[in-house]
Amino acid sequence: MTPVKKVFTSKFKNLARSARTGNRTKIKKSFSELHPRDQAEYFFDLDPKTRHKLYSHFTQDEVADLFESLDLDDRVRYMPELSTKYGAGVLSEMHADDAVDVLSQLGPAKASNYLALMDRQSAQELSGMLSYEEDHAGSIMTTEFIAVHEKTTAGEALEVLKREAQDAVTIYYIFVTDDKDKLIRVSTMKELILADKDRPVSDLGPQHVVSVKADESKEYAAEVMKDYNLLALPVVNYYDKLLGIITIDDIVDLIDEQAAEDYSRLAAAADLEITDPAFRSAWKRLPWLILLLFFGMLTASLIGQFESTIAQVAILGAFIPVVAGTTGNSGTQALAIMVRGIANDSISKLTLHKYFMKELVTALTTSIICGAVLMGIIYVWKGEAIIGVIAGMSLSMSIFVGTLVGSAIPLILRKIKIDPAVASGPLITTVCDIISMAIYFGIATILLSYLV
Numbered sequence: 186m187t188p189v190k191k192v193f194t195s196k197f198k199n200l201a202r203s204a205r206t207g208n209r210t211k212i213k214k215s216f217s218e219l220h221p222r223d224q225a226e227y228f229f230d231l232d233p234k235t236r237h238k239l240y241s242h243f244t245q246d247e248v249a250d251l252f253e254s255l256d257l258d259d260r261v262r263y264m265p266e267l268s269t270k271y272g273a274g275v276l277s278e279m280h281a282d283d284a285v286d287v288l289s290q291l292g293p294a295k296a297s298n299y300l301a302l303m304d305r306q307s308a309q310e311l312s313g314m315l316s317y318e319e320d321h322a323g324s325i326m327t328t329e330f331i332a333v334h335e336k337t338t339a340g341e342a343l344e345v346l347k348r349e350a351q352d353a354v355t356i357y358y359i360f361v362t363d364d365k366d367k368l369i370r371v372s373t374m375k376e377l378i379l380a381d382k383d384r385p386v387s388d389l390g391p392q393h394v395v396s397v398k399a400d401e402s403k404e405y406a407a408e409v410m411k412d413y414n415l416l417a418l419p420v421v422n423y424y425d426k427l428l429g430i431i432t433i434d435d436i437v438d439l440i441d442e443q444a445a446e447d448y449s450r451l452a453a454a455a456d457l458e459i460t461d462p463a464f465r466s467a468w469k470r471l472p473w474l475i476l477l478l479f480f481g482m483l484t485a486s487l488i489g490q491f492e493s494t495i496a497q498v499a500i501l502g503a504f505i506p507v508v509a510g511t512t513g514n515s516g517t518q519a520l521a522i523m524v525r526g527i528a529n530d531s532i533s534k535l536t537l538h539k540y541f542m543k544e545l546v547t548a549l550t551t552s553i554i555c556g557a558v559l560m561g562i563i564y565v566w567k568g569e570a571i572i573g574v575i576a577g578m579s580l581s582m583s584i585f586v587g588t589l590v591g592s593a594i595p596l597i598l599r600k601i602k603i604d605p606a607v608a609s610g611p612l613i614t615t616v617c618d619i620i621s622m623a624i625y626f627g628i629a630t631i632l633l634s635y636l637v
Contacts (some may be wrong), residue, residue, distance in 0.1 A: 225254035249278035261290045273302035282327035320404040325398030326420040326429030332360040340382030368427040458479040484618045491626035504576045512621040513614035519591030548588035548628045556581030581622035
C-alpha cells in the first residue's frame with residue numbers, strides 16, 4: 186500500500202468511526218481532511234446504514250457538493266437514499282446543469298415530485314431547462330454565470346465579480362448584456378483587471394460574440410468550444426437573449442459519453458449497459474446477432490456453391506479462416522479510421538478525394554505485401570506452390586476490396602444522414618467474409634485444372 190493510500194485509509198477509518206459514534210465535531214474534522222473527490226468516494230463507500238447517519242450531520246449544500254463529485258449514474262443511484270423533501274433541497278443547491286441531468290434520468294413523475302418541493306425560483310429555472318430535448322445545447326447549460334449591463338465599468342464589474350463569485354460556475358468570463366438581456370460582449374477577468382476602472386465593459390472583449398442557440402445540438406456546441414478554444418460558451422435564444430452557459434466540464438463529459446457510445450456502436454452494442462440485468466442484456470444483443478447470423482448464412486451458402494472445388498482439393502478449406510479473418514481485420518481498420526476522421530472533421534468534402542487516393546495506395550500496398558507473405562508461408566510450410574498462389578492472390582484482392590469497402594460504408598451512411606458509427610465492426614467483418622470467400626473460391630475454381 187502506498188503512503189498516500191495509507192493516509193487516505195487512516196482518514197477514512199477516522200470518518201467511519203466518527204460516524205458510528207455520532208460525534209458531529211469529529212465527523213466534520215475527519216471529513217474536512219479529505220480532498221473533495223475523496224470525500225465523495227469514501228462517503229459512498231460506507232455501508233448504507235452508516236451513510237444514512239452521516240446525512241443528518243451535513244447541510245443540503247454540503248451533500249450537494251458530494252453529489253456533484255460523482256458521475257451521473259452514481260448521482261441517480263444514491264438519490265433515493267434521501268427523502269424526497271431533503272433530496273429536493275440538495276438538487277436546489279447543486280449547479281443547475283447537474284441537477285437537470287439527475288432529474289432527467291429520474292423520469293417525469295419523480296422529477297415533478299422534487300420540483301414541487303423546491304422554492305419557486307429553483308423550480309422554474311430547472312423546469313425551463315428540462316423542457317429542452319436531450320440532444321439540445323440547452324439541456325446541458327447552466328444558469329449560474331456572471332452577467333453585467335453594458336454601461337457597467339470595469340471597476341464596478343470587478344465588484345460584481347467578488348460579490349457573485351461564490352454562486353457562479355465560472356468567473357473567468359463576464360457576460361455583457363443590454364437592456365433587453367441581449368448578449369453583446371464577453372469579457373474575461375484578465376481584461377477587467379488590466380482595464381482602467383472607469384472603462385465600460387462594452388469596450389472589452391472581441392466585438393464578435395461566439396454563442397450557440399439553445400436548440401442547436403450538443404455536438405455542435407462541443408465543436409464550437411473546441412474550434413474557439415473556450416472555457417465556457419454562452420447559450421442564447423433566437424433574439425440573442427442570454428439564457429445560460431455551457432462549461433468545459435460538461436463538454437468533457439459529453440466527449441467521454443460520445444466516445445463510449447461510438448465504441449459501443451462499432452461493437453454492435455450501442456444500447457447495452459453493464460448494469461443491465463442478464464435477460465435484458467441478452468434481449469438487446471439478439472437483434473444484431475440474429476441479423477449477423479443471416480449474413481453468416483449467406484457466407485455459408487456461398488461456400489456451399491463451391492463444394493465440388495473443396496471436395497477435389499480439401500486443403501483449400503484450411504486457409505478459409507486466414508483469408509476471411511485478415512480481410513475482416515483490414516476492413517475494420519479502414520472503418521475505424523474513417524469514422525474517427527468524420528467525427529473529428531479531419532475528412533471534409535475538400536479532402537475526400539485526397540483521402541481516398543491515400544487509402545487506395547494504402548490498400549494496394551498492404552494487399553500486395555500480405556498476399557506475398559501468405560504465398561511464401563504456404564510454399565515453405567506445405568510445399569504447395571499453386572495453393573500458395575491461390576491463397577496469396579485471393580488475400581491480396583480481398584484486402585484491397587475490403588479496405589475500400591470499409592472506407593466507403595461510413596461515407597455512404599453519412600450521405601444518407603445515418604450515423605457512420607452504426608457501421609459496426611461485426612457488420613463490416615461479415616461483409617468482408619462474403620467478399621473474401623467469393624474471391625477465394627472464385628480464383629480456386631478458375632485454377633482448378635492446375636490443382637488436380
